[in-house]
Amino acid sequence: MQGLFIQLSSAVGGLMIIMTLFRDHIPPHLRDLLEKYTSKLVRLLYPYIEITFTEYTGEWFKKSDVYTAIQNYLTEKATTRAKKLKADTLKDSQSLILTMADNEEVTDEFQGAKLWWSSNKIVPRGMSLSFYPATEERRFYSLTFHKRHRDLITDTYIKHVVNEGKAIALKNRQRKLFTNNPSDNWYRYKSTKWSPVVFEHPATFDTLAMEPKKKQEIMGDLKKFGEGKEYYKKIGKAWKRGYLLYGPPGTGKSTMIAAMANFMSYDVYDLELTTVKDNSELRRLLIDTSSKSIIVIEDIDCSLDLTGQRKKAKKKDDDEDEEGKGDPAKKMKKEEETKESKVTLSGLLNFIDGIWSACGGERIIIFTTNFVDKLDPALIRRGRMDKHIEMSYCCFEAFKVLVNNYLDVESHPLFGMIEAMLKETNMTPADVAENLMPKSGMETPDTCLRSLIKALEEAKGGAARKKAEEEEEAKKKAEEEEEAKKKAKAKDAAKSIEGAKENGVGANGKLEEDKVNVKENGVTN
Numbered sequence: 001m002q003g004l005f006i007q008l009s010s011a012v013g014g015l016m017i018i019m020t021l022f023r024d025h026i027p028p029h030l031r032d033l034l035e036k037y038t039s040k041l042v043r044l045l046y047p048y049i050e051i052t053f054t055e056y057t058g059e060w061f062k063k064s065d066v067y068t069a070i071q072n073y074l075t076e077k078a079t080t081r082a083k084k085l086k087a088d089t090l091k092d093s094q095s096l097i098l099t100m101a102d103n104e105e106v107t108d109e110f111q112g113a114k115l116w117w118s119s120n121k122i123v124p125r126g127m128s129l130s131f132y133p134a135t136e137e138r139r140f141y142s143l144t145f146h147k148r149h150r151d152l153i154t155d156t157y158i159k160h161v162v163n164e165g166k167a168i169a170l171k172n173r174q175r176k177l178f179t180n181n182p183s184d185n186w187y188r189y190k191s192t193k194w195s196p197v198v199f200e201h202p203a204t205f206d207t208l209a210m211e212p213k214k215k216q217e218i219m220g221d222l223k224k225f226g227e228g229k230e231y232y233k234k235i236g237k238a239w240k241r242g243y244l245l246y247g248p249p250g251t252g253k254s255t256m257i258a259a260m261a262n263f264m265s266y267d268v269y270d271l272e273l274t275t276v277k278d279n280s281e282l283r284r285l286l287i288d289t290s291s292k293s294i295i296v297i298e299d300i301d302c303s304l305d306l307t308g309q310r311k312k313a314k315k316k317d318d319d320e321d322e323e324g325k326g327d328p329a330k331k332m333k334k335e336e337e338t339k340e341s342k343v344t345l346s347g348l349l350n351f352i353d354g355i356w357s358a359c360g361g362e363r364i365i366i367f368t369t370n371f372v373d374k375l376d377p378a379l380i381r382r383g384r385m386d387k388h389i390e391m392s393y394c395c396f397e398a399f400k401v402l403v404n405n406y407l408d409v410e411s412h413p414l415f416g417m418i419e420a421m422l423k424e425t426n427m428t429p430a431d432v433a434e435n436l437m438p439k440s441g442m443e444t445p446d447t448c449l450r451s452l453i454k455a456l457e458e459a460k461g462g463a464a465r466k467k468a469e470e471e472e473e474a475k476k477k478a479e480e481e482e483e484a485k486k487k488a489k490a491k492d493a494a495k496s497i498e499g500a501k502e503n504g505v506g507a508n509g510k511l512e513e514d515k516v517n518v519k520e521n522g523v524t525n
């Protein structure tokens with residue numbers, strides 16, 4: 001069968017060559033007829049299908065998203081398979097990349113089907129006015145495959161290529177860190193709600209000091225979330241996840257956020273709540289964030305009144321307002337004060353739970369706090385903040401990560417001593433890291449570790465001193481309270497004697513006894 005196909009193909013090929021060579025000698029009507037039937041024959045015998053993807057769509061200047069996705073997809077294949085490559089920079093990409101050179105071909109395989117991709121360009125002859133940017137060249141990719149794979153390619157493969165290409169673009173893109181602008185500037189010329197800077201934080205889960213088990217659990221959770229599009233759709237839940245990071249200062253909450261953003265290849269929106277005037281501004285800001293992003297509110301207990309104090313403060317204002325009715329200076333002051341953030345807990349909860357939270361695809365929301373107990377339970381209940389992560393003082397496992405990061409040391413005879421000391425002393429990873437970091441460039445790992453031991457000893461001594469001082473303070477306070485109680489009792493007793501005297505109680509009765517007691521002890525029992 002294959003032999004027959006080859007023979008027929010060469011016959012048709014021969015016919016086409018003859019036609020090209022003797023084109024001018026063939027009468028026009030016969031030439032048209034021959035061309036028509038030859039192309040019919042070619043279509044009949046040629047079992048391959050070709051699809052082209054052009055760089056620009058019908059709209060002016062609009063680069064085709066599908067073309068860009070294919071370009072990204074083929075870039076990965078081309079670097080290992082193509083013989084001719086060209087260096088290029090893709091839009092929003094971090095670095096120089098190698099793409100397929102023009103007229104180059106790479107092969108691909110998908111579920112047993114073999115496919116050929118080629119990159120082509122047409123340079124139109126002669127001068128013409130064009131709306132296409134830069135040059136006159138029109139680039140396109142051609143995909144060739146056997147017609148028996150038609151359904152597989154058109155239904156599944158092309159979608160797969162486009163999705164893969166988009167994922168590659170996402171991974172390689174220059175990520176951004178956004179901070180919110182005050183709303184007074186939102187509608188100025190060229191102004192936006194968020195200001196971006198390039199996000200290049202080096203923290204990763206590898207460099208994060210934490211128990212490995214806990215770290216793995218968080219990474220697994222994030223991975224599951226990132227791949228959970230269909231799952232969230234199935235359970236009818238908005239594709240978002242909330243994390244609450246809590247712990248003392250310097251335990252790595254901000255570092256963890258950076259590591260999460262790098263792990264997921266997400267942008268970060270750092271939301272400063274104190275510059276947001278009210279709930280509607282908050283909503284406008286949040287719906288202006290893009291998909292695949294982390295929205296961070298640091299120190300949530302400081303930026304928002306979550307403990308009911310806002311209501312008290314407001315009530316006080318109202319009282320003052322009543323008193324100072326008609327006073328223009330007070331009125332102005334009040335107007336100025338009301339300009340401050342009026343974002344409420346319910347406003348924040350509405351966004352987290354409400355239908356807006358489902359706009360624009362996957363999002364992670366992270367709150368951090370130093371004082372988890374201060375937070376309103378409504379804010380941190382499961383479902384809102386799906387995962388609570390405690391960032392704690394440095395344990396030995398975390399120390400091992402830090403010592404490896406800072407000193408390239410995996411084991412050392414001093415490790416045993418440090419392990420024991422870390423169990424007894426609370427020291428944050430930030431402090432451990434600070435002590436491990438070589439200061440003058442003359443230190444060896446040994447001297448750095450000894451300096452950490454010294455710091456741990458001091459911290460332990462300091463903690464013991466602090467504890468003793470606290471105990472002393474508590475004892476003193478208890479004694480003072482006891483003394484005050486005694487004095488109050490004596491005062492009461494003296495008062496009752498006076499009262500009894502006035503009422504004429506016998507001079508030798510019980511009252512006389514009490515009087516003696518008061519005189520002698522300063523107290524009655």
Ligand SMILES: Nc1ncnc2c1ncn2[C@@H]1O[C@H](COP(=O)(O)OP(=O)(O)OP(=O)(O)O)[C@@H](O)[C@H]1O
Binds near residue numbers: 208210247248253255
């Ligand atoms: N778990 C950790 N792993 C690696 N480095 C850490 C860790 N914790 C702290 N550090 C180091 O200490 C510095 C301070 O940490 P970070 O800013 O993440 O603490 P934080 O918990 O956010 O503190 P705060 O509550 O004051 O905001 C970081 O720059 C980092 O170098």
Ligand SMILES: [Mg+2]
Binds near residue numbers: 253
């Ligand atoms: Mg922080």
